[in-house]
Amino acid sequence: MNSISFDPTRFDAAIVDLDGTMVDTLGDFAVSLNHMLDDLSLPPVAPAAIEKMVGKGSEHLILSALAHVMSSGGHAPSGGAAAEALQARAQALFDRAWERYQHHYLAINGQHSAVYPGVVEGLKALRSRGLRLACLTNKPTSFAKPLLAAKGLDGFFEFAFGGDAFARKKPDPLPLAKTCEALGTVPARTLMIGDSSNDAKAARAAGCPVLLVTYGYNHGEPVRGVDADGFVDSLAELDRAAA
Structure with missing residues (x-):
């Protein structure tokens, strides 16, 4: 751990992201998306490409995957009329794609994913030191709650x-503000733990300290380049830091 000092007396609660922070769900995304694409008679997308699409919610994930496979060679145009036309084609398929994606994801939820090493130890450390915990993810609630239970x-x-759950998703600060309200804590004493710039931007705007893990999904960018209060290679470091 660096930058932030994990002193339990500094915090009353912690808000923890799910995908890329607690559970490696890339396998679930890949299986569900590729079943969805097959149903639409479209070619598959590689997990390496999917990893860069994760983190902004299912709508963004599906539209990104559709645009990726419908573009020439999997490289979507970055701007102009061609990019707009591609996005329009993806949007036209969205309702059908979402129905198929939801069907497949609910069928395999958690079967191709794994809890990251150190997560259970870290959560136990937070709870043992009196912090109240909430999970906040851009994943649909109908996917998130069964995954937490399965793991x-x-x-x-x-x-x-x-x-x-709320009108807007991370990186908007609204979900963090509303989660703090539910926990009955003030943002300055509520630690956000995530894996990406989405989590960090939301935390900064909401007034929450933010700690990022170094192993998750950050849209293909180096996570240590994100404005955060600290980084950990494992949530187990929280236990060692507070010991």
Whole structure:
């Protein structure tokens, strides 16, 4: 850990992201998206490309995957009329794609994913030191809650809010502000733990300290380049830091 000093007396609660922070769900995304694309008679997308699309909610993920496979050679045009036309084609398929994606994701949720090493130790450390915990993710609530349960993590959290729980998603600060309200804590004493610039931007705007893990999904960018208060290679470092 660097920058931030994990002193439990500094915080009353922690808000923890899900995908890329607690659970490596890239396998679930890949299987569900590629089943969806097959249903639409479209070619598959590689996990390496999917990893860069994760983090902004299912709508963004699906539209990004559609645009990726419909573009020439998997390289979407970056601007102009061609990019607008491609986005329009992807949007026209969205309703059908979302229905198929939801069908497949709910069928395999958690089967191709794994809890990252150190997560359970870190959550236990937070709880043992009196912090109240909430999970806040851009993943739909109907996906997030069963995943937490399947991985044995649901018992750590008083609340679990998905990307459809509030009017806006991270990186907007609204979900963090509303989660702090639910926890009954002020943002300055509520630690955000995530894996990407989405989490950091939302935390900064909401007034929450933010700690990022170094192993998750950050849209293909180096996570240590993100404006955050600290970084950890494992949530188990929280236990060692507070010991």
